[in-house]
Structures are given as C-alpha cells and as structure tokens.
Amino acid sequence: MLDEIMKKSKPKNIENAIKKLSEKLGNKKISIKPADLFSYSHDYWLITFHWLLQGKVPAFPDVVVWPESREDVVEIVKIAHEEGVPVYPYGGGSGVLGGAIPEYGGIVVDVKRMRSVQVHEEDLVVEAETGINGHYLEEYLNKRGYTLGQIPQSLYPSTLGGWIATKAIGQFSTKYGGIEDMLLGIEAVIPPGKIVELKPHPRTATGPDLRKLFVGSEGIFGIITKAWLKIWPYPEERFLMSFASETLEDALDSVRRILRRGAKPAVVRIYDKIETKRHFYKFDEMYGKVGTVIIVEGDPKIARTEKEIVEEEFKGKPMGEEPVKHWLETRFIVKEVSEFAPLGVVIDTIEVAVNWSNAAKLYYNVVNAMKSVKGVLFASAHASHFYPQGVCFYFTFAGLPPKNVSATEFYNQVWDKAMKATLESGGTISHHHGIGRHRAKWLAEELDGAYELLKKIKHVIDEKNIINPGNMGV
Ligand SMILES: Cc1cc2nc3c(=O)[nH]c(=O)nc-3n(C[C@H](O)[C@H](O)[C@H](O)COP(=O)(O)OP(=O)(O)OC[C@H]3O[C@@H](n4cnc5c(N)ncnc54)[C@H](O)[C@@H]3O)c2cc1C
Known part of the structure; x- marks a missing residue:
C-alpha cells in the first residue's frame, strides 16, 4: 500500500457501512477496488502531484459509491450518519485545494451518474x-x-x-x-x-x-x-477586441471606467508584462506591454453600444481580433504543471480579489512577497474577473526548492507570503477556487468572528461531523 500523507484515521464502523451500502444500493454502485480507491485519493491540488510522483497519496477512501438518484444519496447519508462514517461529495475532482480528499477515510460519493x-x-x-x-x-x-x-x-x-x-x-x-x-x-x-x-x-x-x-x-x-x-x-453578436497598454495601471483604469458606464463585456483579461510575453508571444507589438483581451457579446444593438464604450474608454493601442482568437484557441491548455512537476519545479496559481482603490498596491505586494521566497523563478498575474467595485487577480508562481527544503515546505512558504500580503493589502484570500484543506489555515483571519458562526452552522446541520470532515478547517 502507498503512504498516505494526510490520513488522520480509519472509521471504526466502516465494514458495517460497506455491508449496508451493498445491501441497499447493490454492488454495481459501489467499489472497494484499489484502482478506484486510488482514483479518489486526491483531486487537482497541485502540490499533491509532487507527492504522487514520490509514490505517496493524500488519503485513500475505504469505499467509492456512485449514486444514480437522490434516493440513493439519501440512503448513503442515512447509513453514514447511523454508522458515524465520513462522506465526501465528489464531482469532477478538479478542485485545486484538496477539498475532496478523504482525510478521515470513509465513503467518497461521486455524483457523476446523476446527470439528467x-x-x-x-x-x-x-x-x-x-x-x-x-x-x-x-x-x-x-x-x-x-x-x-x-x-x-x-x-x-x-x-x-x-x-x-x-x-x-x-x-x-x-x-x-x-x-x-x-x-x-x-x-x-x-x-x-x-x-x-x-x-x-x-x-x-x-x-x-x-x-x-x-x-x-x-x-x-x-x-x-x-x-x-x-x-x-445564445448571443447573436460577438466583438473581439484587444489592446496593448504601457502600464498595468492604465489597463486597470480603462476597465474600471468601462464598468462605471454600465457596459458589461463578457470577457476581460488583463495580463501583466510577464504573462503578456508568455501568452501573446506571436504578437510582436505586444512585447514589453500589458496585453488585454475583451469580448463583447449579446443582442446586436446592445453589443454594438458596449463595443463603442470599450473603444472610447480604453487607454492603449488597439491590437485587433487576432490576439483574442489566439486566447480563445489556447484558453483551456494547462500542461505546464504535468510537464514541469517531474523536473522538480513547483507551480501553482492563487486567485484573490480586491477593491479598485487597493488593486495596484495588492498586485505589487503579492508579486514581491512571492518573489522574496528563495527559489522562486517567477511570479506574475493577470486580472481575470471584473466588477464595478474591483477586480480578481490570478497569480502564478513557479520555483525550484533550495537544497534541504522539500517541495511542500517551499510551496507552503510561497503561499503563506501571498496570503499574508493579500490580507495586508485589503484583499480577500480567495476569489473563486475556495478554501479546501490547503487554504483553511488563513480562513479564520479573513472571517474573523464569522468563522465561529460558520463552525456553529456546520455542527447544527451535521451534528456527527460526517460530511466532508476537516474541509475548510471546520
Ligand atoms: C485546470 C483548471 C482550471 C480551473 N479553472 C477554474 C475557473 O476558471 N474557475 C473556477 O471557479 N474554478 C476553476 N478551477 C477549479 C475547479 O475546477 C472548480 O473549483 C470546480 O468548481 C470544481 O468542480 P468539481 O466538479 O471538479 O468539484 P470537485 O473537485 O469534485 O469538488 C470540489 C469541492 O466541492 C465539493 N462537491 C463536489 N460536488 C459536490 C456536490 N454535488 N455536493 C456537495 N459538495 C460537492 C467537494 O466535496 C469538494 O469540497 C480550475 C481547476 C483546474 C484544475
């Protein structure tokens, strides 16, 4: 059996629970095969790639269940509650913070057969x-x-x-x-x-x-x-626009003004100079600049007006449709991690949000904080989601842990610097990836008194603490 890095315990009544699950659901909906237990021992939390490469897993479940109806789900939760056995809901396993890892063992419930x-x-x-x-x-x-x-x-x-x-x-x-x-x-x-x-x-x-x-x-x-x-x-009209700005501040300010006027482009992405070089390497005129892609879509009349507002407000040289087409073609590619992890390179992304008044300050503080960790090769960001009140920055870092520092220690050092710099700059520690098991250590500071409220709500709903125990630290 492989080592389990995060495993806390094995549920006492698990054999009873498995027997009851098999009686109620039938054997086609459950598995205790090692290959299935391995598949559900992790999600897409990137540091775990390094563990897997060393032959270690976060934690094995004891059984995997694939319900086919809400009645099946009711049976599973009933059995888990009766036997005091943990249950971990599992969707695609693409969560990036360890939220679906069965750290106390028990039942993983993959709902993918429920898809009407x-x-x-x-x-x-x-x-x-x-x-x-x-x-x-x-x-x-x-x-x-x-x-x-x-x-x-x-x-x-x-x-x-x-x-x-x-x-x-x-x-x-x-x-x-x-x-x-x-x-x-x-x-x-x-x-x-x-x-x-x-x-x-x-x-x-x-x-x-x-x-x-x-x-x-x-x-x-x-x-x-x-x-x-x-x-x-489905939108009838779509306009593709891109710009090259001299500074990040120019591009951010342009989008802030567009949103203040009530226009709502569907896609807005502002890449800092490092990420512009990385993503838009085909476009010479964008080299050394801050690149922005914008897509406006919807009803033709409304979309035309929104396009005009974007053109009026954007401070930067228009680059036309081609960079946006390139972005559309490449936007789902994420092969770097699987390419570089075997070489020992530690990579991750960190998304946070902040009001406009603190936006540029937060960007520089977080990039500099990550770069201050020995071994970091680069830290960069793009702004990926926008509101009239502020913006989400999506940071990426990559580095090689120095001698005598493990990949996990290095990873935690960079994250700690980024989270602290975010809080100190007036930001929120997560914009959309959530908390999971990894970010739980910074959640209490962000939520302050409301963290106790979250714990109370959890324990009223789930008095035996069987539903994804340990996730978010509650
Ligand atoms: C390459 C890549 C790109 C990504 N891009 C984005 C992005 O653009 N935007 C974004 O928001 N996120 C993104 N993510 C993060 C991730 O995809 C999202 O968090 C996604 O919502 C997770 O869905 P999932 O079905 O894979 O959930 P899982 O990973 O299976 O589970 C995530 C969490 O949700 C719980 N859960 C799952 N299903 C249920 C259910 N039915 N009932 C109750 N709890 C449940 C799990 O217990 C776990 O805590 C990205 C991840 C990767 C790997």
Missing part, C-alpha cells in the same frame, strides 16, 4: 442534476439556442455540483456573473438523510436565502443533488 437535464424555455431556466459535466451542460444548452455563460477553464473536467460547492466562476463572468448569480433553486441531502428542496423563483423574500448556504459550502453541509439556473439566449 431539461430546459424550461419560457422561464429561461435549466434544471439539472449536479453530476452533469460542465462541458456537456453548456453544449446541451448551445444546441437548443441558449447559454449558461459559465465557462471556467475547468469546463471539461468539472461538474455543476462542484461549481456550486466551490462558488466557481467562468471566463465570461463580467457579463454573466458567477454561479451564485445563476442559481435560482437547489436540492440537497443533509444528515441524517433528509432532502432539502428550495424551489426556483425569479426572486423570493422568504427569510434568509438558504439556497446561498450551499454556494461555497465545499461539501461540508450535505450533498447537492439538483439545481435550477438562469440561462440566456
């Missing part, structure tokens, strides 16, 4: 089970003349349930918003095996919005089984 979907055209609503794959959902909608507008870079490996649980956001967010803006209704199973259904309405004032309790819940309250989301008619 239907469109309610007059209401502009899609209803789908949460195991549905992101790309499949968007393609299904596109074929019927609609879009959800939720295109994360992980569109292909992630699921609807994972999007809600991590509060994910897509590349077209400046127009369509994040998953929280799309969610109208939700169904989830919570301990001791109870279905909670909050129906979709255009708006409702029926107490605190409990739908939102599950947004960003990272699998600690229950298993989300279904959701109702807003959809849009």
Whole structure:
C-alpha cells in the first residue's frame, strides 16, 4: 500500500457501512477496488502531484459509491450518519485545494451518474442534476439556442455540483456573473438523510436565502443533488477586441471606467508584462506591454453600444481580433504543471480579489512577497474577473526548492507570503477556487468572528461531523 500523507484515521464502523451500502444500493454502485480507491485519493491540488510522483497519496477512501438518484444519496447519508462514517461529495475532482480528499477515510460519493437535464424555455431556466459535466451542460444548452455563460477553464473536467460547492466562476463572468448569480433553486441531502428542496423563483423574500448556504459550502453541509439556473439566449453578436497598454495601471483604469458606464463585456483579461510575453508571444507589438483581451457579446444593438464604450474608454493601442482568437484557441491548455512537476519545479496559481482603490498596491505586494521566497523563478498575474467595485487577480508562481527544503515546505512558504500580503493589502484570500484543506489555515483571519458562526452552522446541520470532515478547517 502507498503512504498516505494526510490520513488522520480509519472509521471504526466502516465494514458495517460497506455491508449496508451493498445491501441497499447493490454492488454495481459501489467499489472497494484499489484502482478506484486510488482514483479518489486526491483531486487537482497541485502540490499533491509532487507527492504522487514520490509514490505517496493524500488519503485513500475505504469505499467509492456512485449514486444514480437522490434516493440513493439519501440512503448513503442515512447509513453514514447511523454508522458515524465520513462522506465526501465528489464531482469532477478538479478542485485545486484538496477539498475532496478523504482525510478521515470513509465513503467518497461521486455524483457523476446523476446527470439528467431539461430546459424550461419560457422561464429561461435549466434544471439539472449536479453530476452533469460542465462541458456537456453548456453544449446541451448551445444546441437548443441558449447559454449558461459559465465557462471556467475547468469546463471539461468539472461538474455543476462542484461549481456550486466551490462558488466557481467562468471566463465570461463580467457579463454573466458567477454561479451564485445563476442559481435560482437547489436540492440537497443533509444528515441524517433528509432532502432539502428550495424551489426556483425569479426572486423570493422568504427569510434568509438558504439556497446561498450551499454556494461555497465545499461539501461540508450535505450533498447537492439538483439545481435550477438562469440561462440566456445564445448571443447573436460577438466583438473581439484587444489592446496593448504601457502600464498595468492604465489597463486597470480603462476597465474600471468601462464598468462605471454600465457596459458589461463578457470577457476581460488583463495580463501583466510577464504573462503578456508568455501568452501573446506571436504578437510582436505586444512585447514589453500589458496585453488585454475583451469580448463583447449579446443582442446586436446592445453589443454594438458596449463595443463603442470599450473603444472610447480604453487607454492603449488597439491590437485587433487576432490576439483574442489566439486566447480563445489556447484558453483551456494547462500542461505546464504535468510537464514541469517531474523536473522538480513547483507551480501553482492563487486567485484573490480586491477593491479598485487597493488593486495596484495588492498586485505589487503579492508579486514581491512571492518573489522574496528563495527559489522562486517567477511570479506574475493577470486580472481575470471584473466588477464595478474591483477586480480578481490570478497569480502564478513557479520555483525550484533550495537544497534541504522539500517541495511542500517551499510551496507552503510561497503561499503563506501571498496570503499574508493579500490580507495586508485589503484583499480577500480567495476569489473563486475556495478554501479546501490547503487554504483553511488563513480562513479564520479573513472571517474573523464569522468563522465561529460558520463552525456553529456546520455542527447544527451535521451534528456527527460526517460530511466532508476537516474541509475548510471546520
Ligand atoms: C485546470 C483548471 C482550471 C480551473 N479553472 C477554474 C475557473 O476558471 N474557475 C473556477 O471557479 N474554478 C476553476 N478551477 C477549479 C475547479 O475546477 C472548480 O473549483 C470546480 O468548481 C470544481 O468542480 P468539481 O466538479 O471538479 O468539484 P470537485 O473537485 O469534485 O469538488 C470540489 C469541492 O466541492 C465539493 N462537491 C463536489 N460536488 C459536490 C456536490 N454535488 N455536493 C456537495 N459538495 C460537492 C467537494 O466535496 C469538494 O469540497 C480550475 C481547476 C483546474 C484544475
């Protein structure tokens, strides 16, 4: 058996639980095969690539279950509650912070067989089970003349349930918003095996919005089984624009002014000088500049007006459509980590958000903080999501740990510097990847007194602490 780096314990009643699962669900929905246990021993948390290369895993589950209906999920949660055995909801496993790692052993519940979907055209609503794959959902909608507008870079490996649980956001967010803006209704199973259904309405004032309790819940309250989301008619018009600016401040200020005027380009990405060189190497005129790509889309009349506003406000040289086409073609490629990890290079990305008034300060503080760690080869960022109030910076660092420093120690040092610099600069420690197991150590500082509230809510819903125990540190 391989070493398990994060494993805390093995549940006492696991054999009973497996027996009951097999009686209730049948053997086609459960597995204890080593290959399956290995597949669910990790997610896409990048430091774990280094562990896997050394023949170590984060933690094995004891059993994997693939429910096919919400009734199956009810049975699983009931059994887990009765036996006091941990349950970890699992979607695509593309989470990047260890949120789905079964650190206390127990049952991994992969919901991907639950993927039914239907469109309610007059209401502009899609209803789908949460195991549905992101790309499949968007393609299904596109074929019927609609879009959800939720295109994360992980569109292909992630699921609807994972999007809600991590509060994910897509590349077209400046127009369509994040998953929280799309969610109208939700169904989830919570301990001791109870279905909670909050129906979709255009708006409702029926107490605190409990739908939102599950947004960003990272699998600690229950298993989300279904959701109702807003959809849009597929855009009839699309304009591609790009610019080269002298400074990051010029580009940020241009976007700030565009949003103040009420225009909502779907995609806006501002790359610092390092990332412009890396992504737009084909375009000589962008060399040494800050590159921006913008896509405006929607109803032709509205899109034309928004395009004019972008052209009026952007401080930078127009670079035309080609850089945007290049971005569209390359935006899902993430091969660097698997190429460089075997060479010992440690890479990760860190996304944070900040108000406009602190934006440039935060960018420089975080880049410099990461660069101050011995071994860091580069630290860079692009601004990837925008609001009238501020911006998300998506930092990337890469480095080689110095002699006698392990990859994990090096990784933690860089993260610690970045998180502290973010908090000191007035930012929030996560914009969309969430907390998981890795970021939990900085969550209490960010939430302050509200962290205790989060813990209390968790323990009221899940009194035996069986639903994704340890995640987010609660
Ligand atoms: C290459 C790459 C690019 C990425 N790009 C983006 C991006 O553009 N935007 C973005 O927001 N994120 C991005 N991510 C992060 C990740 O894809 C998202 O967090 C995504 O929402 C995770 O979905 P998943 O189905 O893979 O969830 P998983 O990794 O399986 O799970 C993530 C968390 O959600 C919980 N969970 C999963 N399903 C359920 C459910 N049905 N009920 C309750 N809890 C559940 C798990 O327990 C876990 O805590 C990227 C990741 C990678 C690897």
